[in-house]
Amino acid sequence: MKIIAADSSAAILSDKFEPLSIVAAAAVLVNPPYREPSACLAEPIFANADNGHEVIVHEAELCRELLGKVKADIVHLDMSLGAIPLERLSPIQFSNMRISGRAKRHLLKILPRLRKIAGEITQRYGIEVVAIGKESIPVRIAELTAGAHAIIYTSEKAVNENQKVLLGLPSKCQHELTEKRVYLCSLIAAEHDIRGYAEDTKEILKKVNIVEMLNPCARGFRTLKITPKM
Numbered sequence: 672m673k674i675i676a677a678d679s680s681a682a683i684l685s686d687k688f689e690p691l692s693i694v695a696a697a698a699v700l701v702n703p704p705y706r707e708p709s710a711c712l713a714e715p716i717f718a719n720a721d722n723g724h725e726v727i728v729h730e731a732e733l734c735r736e737l738l739g740k741v742k743a744d745i746v747h748l749d750m751s752l753g754a755i756p757l758e759r760l761s762p763i764q765f766s767n768m769r770i771s772g773r774a775k776r777h778l779l780k781i782l783p784r785l786r787k788i789a790g791e792i793t794q795r796y797g798i799e800v801v802a803i804g805k806e807s808i809p810v811r812i813a814e815l816t817a818g819a820h821a822i823i824y825t826s827e828k829a830v831n832e833n834q835k836v837l838l839g840l841p842s843k844c845q846h847e848l849t850e851k852r853v854y855l856c857s858l859i860a861a862e863h864d865i866r867g868y869a870e871d872t873k874e875i876l877k878k879v880n881i882v883e884m885l886n887p888c889a890r891g892f893r894t895l896k897i898t899p900k901m
Contacts, residue, residue, distance in 0.1 A: 672703070674700070674744065674747055674809040675698060676734075676810045676812065677696065677697065677730035677731065677733050677747075677813050678696070678811075678817055679693050679749075679894070680821065681694045681822070683692070683837065684837040684894060688887065691723070693718045694825055695714065695715065695817040695821035695866070696714055696716050696733060696817055696865055697816040698713075699735070699820075700818050705809065705812070705831070706824065706864050706866070707865070708813075708816050709865050712733050712739050714736045724777035724840065727750060729787055729801050729835045730787070731788040731800065734792070734800070742796075745798050745801065746798060746799070748802055750802035750804050751806070752802035752804065754811070755802050756799045756800065758789050760782065760785075760802065801817045808862075811857065813867070814841050818866065820869040823853060823871055823876065824828070826881075827875045829879055835898045836896075836897045838894065839894050840878075840892060842850060842857065842892055843857060843858045843859050843890075844856060844857050844858055844893070846895065852869065878898060879898060881896070882898075885897055
């Protein structure tokens with residue numbers, strides 16, 4: 672089964688390690704054996720961290736755009752709602768779900784747009800868009816892929832603004848740099864061979880120093896201090 676999934680990840684942090692903005696979104700095509708992306712669309716978004724629910728709509732749009740380039744059998748979105756097809760999701764169903772009142776309000780706000788995109792995908796490509804969330808390995812790969820791109824986008828931001836930037840990585844992962852790529856590899860035991868990556872086409876990583884540290888305020892998360900080279 673060929674799966675397209677999307678997620679947004681990595682955050683610019685304050686000096687107190689508080690998330691300020693979500694850096695990147697990515698849609699990926701994942702083929703068996705489901706270890707890394709076979710195709711990818713990624714974008715810098717720098718979205719306000721307090722409005723994280725809004726990025727789900729953009730993630731769905733990226734999936735639709737990727738489907739215009741590659742074929743897939745299903746779409747996974749980062750919404751943990753029991754793998755319900757979005758076209759069948761209604762406000763009435765929210766009352767039976769174990770989600771917070773705040774989450775319900777946010778879902779109600781974006782649901783019409785999500786259902787519209789899901790309907791367009793189903794009508795055009797004949798496949799379903801399901802709200803499966805973190806249970807999906809392809810969503811995890813999308814998260815790691817967005818995070819890998821976020822390292823490049825944040826490095827470019829640090830160079831352009833000539834200042835240090837703190838970047839919070841997704842949970843339980845670690846970055847690796849090669850000559851032309853940055854990888855983000857899962858540190859979860861059952862996911863030791865799962866990773867996302869980004870191409871450093873502008874060679875921006877050669878212009879920064881990157882120091883990895885643990886996030887002292889969020890267990891299981893690592894932070895990168897990215898500083899422009901003098």
